[in-house]
Structures are given as C-alpha cells and as structure tokens.
Amino acid sequence: MSAATVLAPRRATRPRVPVALAAGTAIVAAWVVVALFWPHLAPYDPELQDPLHRFAAPGAGHWLGTDQFGRDTFSRMLAGARPVLLVAPPATALAVVAGTLVGLVAGSRGGLADEIVMRVLDALVVFPAIIAAVLFVALAGRSVTVLVLVIAGSFVPIVARSVRAATLVERERSYVEAARLRGEPSWSLMVREIFPNVVTTVLVEATSRFGDAIFAAATLSFLGLGQPPGSPDWGASVSDNRLWLQLAPWTVLAPALAIASLVVGVALAADSLRGRWEAS
Amino acid sequence: MPAPSERTTFALSPSGRLGGELSRRLFLGGAGGAALAGLLAACAGEGGTSGTVQAPVAATPTAPKRGGTLRAGSPPPPTAVDPLTMYDGSAIAIVQLVADYLIWLDRDFKLVPRLAEKWAAEEGGKKWAFTLRQGVTFSDGTPLDAETVKASFDRLLDPDGKSAALSAFDTVLAKGGVSVRDATTVVFTLERAFSDFPYLVSAGNYNTLILKKDYKGGFTEKPIGTGPFLLESYDPSAGATFTRNPKYWEPGRPYLDGVEIKFYADDQADLLALQSGEIDVQILSRASLTGPLKGLADITVDQVAGTGLTAFTLRVDKPPFDDGQVRQAIAYALDRPGVNATVYDGVGALGNDHLLASLFPAAPKDIAQRAKDPAKVAALLGGRKLSFTLTYDPPSKDYALTIQNQLKQVGIEVVLDQRTSAEFYGGDQAKDTPWLFTDANLVGWAGRAVPSQFIIPMVKSGGVWNGSKYANPALDAAAKAYDAATGDAERKAQAEIIAKALNEDAPVIITVWSGTVRAYNGRRFTGIAAHPASYVDFTSVSQL
Numbered sequence: 001m002s003a004a005t006v007l008a009p010r011r012a013t014r015p016r017v018p019v020a021l022a023a024g025t026a027i028v029a030a031w032v033v034v035a036l037f038w039p040h041l042a043p044y045d046p047e048l049q050d051p052l053h054r055f056a057a058p059g060a061g062h063w064l065g066t067d068q069f070g071r072d073t074f075s076r077m078l079a080g081a082r083p084v085l086l087v088a089p090p091a092t093a094l095a096v097v098a099g100t101l102v103g104l105v106a107g108s109r110g111g112l113a114d115e116i117v118m119r120v121l122d123a124l125v126v127f128p129a130i131i132a133a134v135l136f137v138a139l140a141g142r143s144v145t146v147l148v149l150v151i152a153g154s155f156v157p158i159v160a161r162s163v164r165a166a167t168l169v170e171r172e173r174s175y176v177e178a179a180r181l182r183g184e185p186s187w188s189l190m191v192r193e194i195f196p197n198v199v200t201t202v203l204v205e206a207t208s209r210f211g212d213a214i215f216a217a218a219t220l221s222f223l224g225l226g227q228p229p230g231s232p233d234w235g236a237s238v239s240d241n242r243l244w245l246q247l248a249p250w251t252v253l254a255p256a257l258a259i260a261s262l263v264v265g266v267a268l269a270a271d272s273l274r275g276r277w278e279a280s
Numbered sequence: 281m282p283a284p285s286e287r288t289t290f291a292l293s294p295s296g297r298l299g300g301e302l303s304r305r306l307f308l309g310g311a312g313g314a315a316l317a318g319l320l321a322a323c324a325g326e327g328g329t330s331g332t333v334q335a336p337v338a339a340t341p342t343a344p345k346r347g348g349t350l351r352a353g354s355p356p357p358p359t360a361v362d363p364l365t366m367y368d369g370s371a372i373a374i375v376q377l378v379a380d381y382l383i384w385l386d387r388d389f390k391l392v393p394r395l396a397e398k399w400a401a402e403e404g405g406k407k408w409a410f411t412l413r414q415g416v417t418f419s420d421g422t423p424l425d426a427e428t429v430k431a432s433f434d435r436l437l438d439p440d441g442k443s444a445a446l447s448a449f450d451t452v453l454a455k456g457g458v459s460v461r462d463a464t465t466v467v468f469t470l471e472r473a474f475s476d477f478p479y480l481v482s483a484g485n486y487n488t489l490i491l492k493k494d495y496k497g498g499f500t501e502k503p504i505g506t507g508p509f510l511l512e513s514y515d516p517s518a519g520a521t522f523t524r525n526p527k528y529w530e531p532g533r534p535y536l537d538g539v540e541i542k543f544y545a546d547d548q549a550d551l552l553a554l555q556s557g558e559i560d561v562q563i564l565s566r567a568s569l570t571g572p573l574k575g576l577a578d579i580t581v582d583q584v585a586g587t588g589l590t591a592f593t594l595r596v597d598k599p600p601f602d603d604g605q606v607r608q609a610i611a612y613a614l615d616r617p618g619v620n621a622t623v624y625d626g627v628g629a630l631g632n633d634h635l636l637a638s639l640f641p642a643a644p645k646d647i648a649q650r651a652k653d654p655a656k657v658a659a660l661l662g663g664r665k666l667s668f669t670l671t672y673d674p675p676s677k678d679y680a681l682t683i684q685n686q687l688k689q690v691g692i693e694v695v696l697d698q699r700t701s702a703e704f705y706g707g708d709q710a711k712d713t714p715w716l717f718t719d720a721n722l723v724g725w726a727g728r729a730v731p732s733q734f735i736i737p738m739v740k741s742g743g744v745w746n747g748s749k750y751a752n753p754a755l756d757a758a759a760k761a762y763d764a765a766t767g768d769a770e771r772k773a774q775a776e777i778i779a780k781a782l783n784e785d786a787p788v789i790i791t792v793w794s795g796t797v798r799a800y801n802g803r804r805f806t807g808i809a810a811h812p813a814s815y816v817d818f819t820s821v822s823q824l
Contacts, residue, residue, distance in 0.1 A: 048685070049622065051615070054621065054622065069622055070622070224674075228696060229677050243547055243569065244568075245548065246551070246552075247569070
C-alpha cells in the first residue's frame with residue numbers, strides 16, 4: 001500500500017443517524033400511522049362481538065386471537081393506539097409549556113416569589129398523582145380533555161423544578177450579568193438570555209415526560225379512569241383481560257406489548273436526542 | 281317490602297351478585313333478600329343445565345372414608361362474619377359450616393329437613409307450625425328448643441336491628457309473628473297467606489340460621505352453633521380452620537375431621553391454588569375462569585342452574601319505552617344464546633322476559649321462547665330511529681357491552697352510562713336513585729327461592745324495587761292469588777297469567793337465568809357439589 005493511498009483524503013460521508021434514534025423514531029412513527037389509519041388496517045371491527053369464537057387462540061382467522069367477547073385482539077390493539085396518542089402528546093406539550101413558564105419565572109425572579117412557587121410545587125409533587133387523578137376524574141368526569149389536564153397537571157411541577165434549576169445556574173452567568181448591566185428588562189433577560197440556554201433542559205424534559213405520559217394514560221385507563229367501557233384502549237384492555245391471563249394470555253400480552261413498544265420507542269429516540277443536545 | 285337501605289352500599293342492591301360477572305364476594309347478596317339464591321337446578325333429567333363438566337376419576341366408594349381435612353379457597357369476607365348481617369359468599373360459607381337452618385335448600389330446589397323435622401300450614405296458609413328435631417344441642421351443650429328458634433327469628437325481624445333478612449319477610453312476616461306452642465313447636469303467624477313460606481325460613485333466606493338465645497354478635501369470637509363443624513380459628517386476612525363437631529345431630533356426619541378455608545384476594549390466585557393442590561375446592565368458583573381447568577385429570581367442575589338474573593329494566597312511563605312496541609323490539613333484538621355464552625360462559629338458561637324461571641315448579645310451559653328476529657324488530661320500530669342511554673354499575677359491564685353490541689347490529693344505538701355502585705344504588709330511593717329511576721338500566725338480582733320474591737318487589741304496581749314503573753292490575757291480582765294458592769293447578773294458572781303479561785309487555789327483559797359452578801379436586805374428595813347459591817354442605821364430603 002502506497003503512502004499516497006494512505007494519505008489520500010477520506011471521502012466525505014453524511015452524518016450517521018444513531019441506530020437507537022432511527023429505531024425509536026420508526027416505532028413511534030409506526031404507531032402514529034396506526035393511530036391515524038387503523039380503520040383501514042384492522043381486519044375486523046374492534047367492537048364486533050362473536051360469541052361463537054370467544055378466547056380463540058391466535059391463528060389464521062385471528063392473528064392475535066380473540067377476547068372474552070370474541071372480539072379480534074389484533075384489531076383492538078391497532079385501534080387502541082389512537083386513545084393513547086390523543087392524550088399523551090397534548091398532555092406532554094401542556095405540561096412542558098406550563099412547567100417551563102413557571103420554572104423560568106420562578107428561577108429568574110428569585111426571592112419570595114420563587115420560594116412560594118417552589119413550596120407549592122413541592123407540595124404538589126409530594127401529593128400522590130394517582131389519588132389526585134382519581135379525585136379530578138371523579139369530579140370532572142371522564143373525557144380526553146380531563147385526562148390531558150390530569151396528566152399535564154401532574155407533570156407541571158416536575159418540569160418546573162428542572163427548568164428552575166437550570167435557570168438558577170444560568171442566572172448567575174456573566175452573560176446574564178452583562179445583559180442586566182446593559183439595562184435589559186427582566187422579561188428580556190428571561191426570554192432572550194436565559195431561555196435559549198435552558199432549552200436543552202426543556203427538550204430533555206419533553207422527551208422524558210412524553211414517555212411518562214404514555215404510561216400515565218395507560219395506567220389511568222387500567223384503573224378505569226380513562227376511556228369509556230368497551231374502548232380498545234390498551235390500559236383498559238389489560239385491565240379487562242387480566243382475569244383471563246391464564247386462559248387467554250394473548251388478550252393481555254397484545255395491549256401490554258403495544259404499550260411497552262411505544263414507551264420503548266419514545267425512550268430510544270429521547271435518549272439519543274438527549275445525548276445529541278447535551279453534546280451540542 | 282322495606283326500602284332496601286338497611287346496610288352497606290352493595291346491600292342496597294337487590295343482588296349481591298355483581299352483574300354479569302359473578303362477584304365472588306357479594307354474589308349471594310343482596311339486600312334483597314330472600315336471598316337465597318336460588319334454586320336450582322332443575323335437574324339434568326329435565327333438560328336443565330345441571331351437571332358435572334368433568335367426571336371424577338374415581339368412583340364414590342361404598343363406605344365413605346373418614347378423616348382428613350378439606351382445604352377450601354375463598355375471597356376474604358369484606359365485612360364482619362355475622363349471621364345476622366352477612367351478605368357475601370365467604371361469610372355465608374363460614375357460618376354455614378358452624379350453624380344450621382330449620383330447612384336446607386338443596387341444589388335441586390328441594391326443601392330438606394334440618395333442625396325442623398316437619399312443618400305444616402294452618403288456617404289456609406296464614407299460620408305455619410314447625411316441629412323441631414329432638415336431641416339437638418349447640419356446640420356448647422345447650423339444647424335446642426322452640427324458644428331458641430323464636431329468639432333467632434325475633435332478631436331477624438327486629439326493624440331496629442341490622443338484620444339483612446328484613447326485606448325477605450316484608451309483607452309476609454313481621455315482628456311479633458313468631459310464637460312458641462310447646463318446647464318443640466314454633467308457630468309463625470303471617471300477615472297474609474303465603475304458600476311458599478317454608479322457603480323463607482330455609483337456607484333460601486341465608487340469614488335465617490338458628491343461633492343461641494343470647495346471641496348478640498361477635499360470631500367469630502364465640503362461634504356456637506348446631507352445625508357440622510366447630511370454628512377453631514379465624515383470621516380476616518388469612519382464613520379459618522374448623523374441626524368436626526362431635527355433638528352434630530346427624531349420626532356419623534360429617535366424615536371429615538376438619539375444614540380449612542384459605543382466603544385469596546385475587547381470583548387467579550384462588551384458581552392457581554386449586555391447580556397446584558394448595559386447596560381442594562373453591563367456595564365461589566367463577567364459570568368464566570374454570571376454562572383452564574378443563575382437561576386437568578384431577579379437577580372436576582360441577583355446575584348447576586339457578587335463578588339469578590340481570591334485569592334489563594325499561595321505564596314504561598316515559599318515552600321511548602312507554603311504547604310497548606319499542607320494548608318488544610328490544611326484546612326481539614337480543615341474541616340470548618349469545619348473552620349466555622358471552623356473559624355467563626354458557627352456564628345459564630335462556631330467559632323469556634318473565635319472572636317464572638323454568639326451575640320454578642309453576643313455570644308455564646307454553647310460552648314460546650323469544651329469539652332474535654331482526655325483521656320483527658324492524659316491523660315493530662316502523663322505521664323509527666331508536667337511541668337510548670343505559671345506566672348500570674361495574675358488575676354489569678360485560679352484560680351492558682354485550683347488549684350494546686347486539687342492539688347496534690339492528691340499528692339501535694345504546695349509550696352506556698356506567699356509574700359506581702355507590703352512585704348507582706345511592707340517592708333518594710323514593711325519588712332519584714339511578715337503579716330505580718333511569719330510563720333504562722341493568723340490575724343484578726341474586727337468585728330467589730320463590731318467584732314471588734321477584735314479582736312482588738320488581739313488577740307489582742308500586743313495588744318497592746319496581747324500576748320500570750310497570751303497573752298491571754291483572755298481574756297484581758294474579759300475584760296475590762299465586763301466593764295464597766294451595767293447589768298446584770291454581771298456582772300454575774296464576775303463574776301463567778303473570779308470565780304472559782310480562783312476556784307481552786316486556787317491562788323487564790330477562791335474557792338469561794344464571795347458573796353456578798364449583799371446581800374441586802375429584803381425585804382426592806367426593807361428595808362436593810355446586811349449589812345455585814354457592815352454599816356449602818360438606819357433611820357428605822369424604823376422602824377418596
């Protein structure tokens with residue numbers, strides 16, 4: 001091998017997309033597609049009962065078997081994606097926006113206002129989210145809006161604390177001090193100086209909370225606080241079928257694996273993105 | 281019948297049975313009453329659904345083997361184990377092992393003498409005299425006498441007490457109606473003639489156990505009875521142990537040395553315990569969960585028909601159900617075998633929208649079984665678009681989902697309105713409680729020993745649990761005549777009037793009469809059987 005060959009410049013290559021990011025994004029994207037188009041993808045009406053084929057094992061007729069009502073498990077698994085994805089993304093967005101606002105304001109202003117806000121948030125964090133959810137749903141009734149508010153409400157303190165911590169660090173940096181000496185008003189310090197430097201924290205929180213929101217939505221449904229009875233919602237399906245785990249394990253495994261796959265997909269993508277953001 | 285408000289939230293329900301899914305805890309239930317749930321089984325020979333799904337491997341020995349301890353699984357009782365107030369299957373089972381009734385209600389719906397050897401009606405059925413078995417003593421040596429029996433029923437009839445049996449006796453027997461004729465004869469003076477009265481003082485009314493005169497509660501601390509076993513220990517979180525009662529009145533019984541009941545809070549754990557051999561029998565088996573047991577060589581699943589039901593009640597005094605054709609359309613839209621398969625795992629018997637189950641001896645035989653008929657539905661509705669809200673509580677969820685799906689197939693839209701049990705049975709019982717005042721609802725009723733216990737409260741004009749607000753003078757008269765009738769022909773004639781009226785008017789749609797199962801280890805024990813109310817009688821159980 002000649003020296004020329006060794007020293008020849010390497011051909012430029014495109015940046016490689018991490019496998020984890022690609023896999024995670026693909027999983028999430030697949031479920032989004034399913035949530036949007038399940039009526040065209042499901043082989044059966046997910047609500048259609050067939051008393052003659054209850055607890056049918058997975059096979060050619062029903063790929064993932066049937067449940068106690070003779071409903072097609074595969075079709076219900078596909079249809080169950082929509083309820084979760086109708087709740088988790090808006091709940092996450094609402095929590096991140098509200099939490100960021102609270103954390104940014106509290107961290108930037110400091111003083112008594114910060115103390116009051118943070119003690120309130122501490123109290124909210126300590127209060128069991130599930131109990132709060134049960135109370136809220138009992139008072140407000142079951143609906144997608146209520147679920148979104150319940151989940152978002154439970155995440156706001158978490159996001160706010162993270163953003164506030166990052167804000168406190170940034171607030172002491174010299175560039176903020178310089179801006180302050182320049183006479184920039186406090187809202188400008190917060191929005192123009194500090195926020196761009198805590199955005200990584202916000203993004204990290206957003207990705208983390210998205211996975212949590214999926215799980216929270218499934219948990220609330222499992223507890224009977226989510227979708228109406230009969231819904232193919234994954235959490236509700238696990239709850240409804242757990243009694244028959246021994247007789248028809250597919251009725252539980254299908255929705256459980258669906259939840260797991262979506263959460264794992266989000267986690268893979270989030271971890272990868274988080275690494276990139278923090279590195280940048 | 282008194283307002284069903286004597287106890288807990290669930291006790292407000294006419295059923296302890298939690299809807300389509302039999303609650304293992306409350307399934308006997310109900311404030312309602314007479315509870316008993318029922319009868320049964322009309323016997324396989326008559327085309328009933330009684331029977332053993334899987335025969336025991338070993339044949340019954342000619343001479344029962346003595347000794348051994350039977351280990352049973354059951355959910356922990358949700359409330360105190362007190363014969364006077366109990367309403368759940370576990371508590372009832374515990375008490376039935378220790379105490380006894382005047383009369384036992386067998387799985388074939390026969391009255392079997394226990395502490396009462398015989399009984400007879402007097403004054404045309406307005407008085408009933410019960411002759412007690414002689415030589416019976418309580419486990420502490422106290423002899424059984426008529427005063428003791430009177431004291432037991434006085435407690436049950438005390439309107440100021442906490443008796444769960446009050447509603448069963450309503451309009452039939454009131455406080456002060458029990459007297460002692462002599463040391464072995466108790467007389468019940470009724471408020472009206474009631475030919476089925478013995479059922480009300482039998483196990484069919486499960487609170488009517490005979491206890492000592494001075495019983496004031498605390499049964500598990502001082503468990504004294506005349507039953508086949510002695511309660512040795514009781515732990516609300518773990519279980520109970522029993523030993524053979526040497527003073528038991530039936531010679532040679534029981535065969536077992538003892539019984540151990542283990543509590544499992546979860547259905548699956550109970551089932552797995554049976555499969556693994558940790559227990560030998562389930563007290564409260566669920567038909568829908570016994571599927572995994574089929575094919576296992578040492579497990580036998582016995583099943584028996586019953587008279588429990590889920591009442592699909594329609595308000596006949598409000599649109600759209602004030603139109604009889606609309607009610608009939610719904611009745612003809614339902615696939616009853618489908619409901620039976622889906623909700624009752626096929627163990628039930630088809631209903632025909634009247635309250636005379638085929639297991640009741642007076643049940644009419646000539647009313648055609650109603651079946652799904654989409655063409656008739658269309659004709660009855662005449663092109664009208666029907667949509668309504670169906671209210672129910674969680675135990676009836678499977679039933680609600682099933683009929684929602686079935687009605688959807690004929691173009692009838694049902695909006696499900698699931699409430700908590702507390703909410704469903706709560707509210708003002710005279711004005712707005714959902715289970716009595718919503719347009720359409722589902723109410724689980726525990727089995728009853730006699731049809732009057734359904735008819736009087738549920739469909740008689742002004743009945744205390746008449747959620748449909750149905751009023752039919754002809755039916756009222758027939759119901760009264762039925763209770764007073766002393767001859768079979770007259771009873772059947774009145775029963776036919778009642779059944780035809782309900783079938784035609786359809787204020788309450790009854791698709792299935794539920795049944796029960798009991799799973800046990802057929803290799804180790806014999807003599808175990810299902811009971812329509814899941815009662816336990818282990819006096820004939822023996823080891824193989």
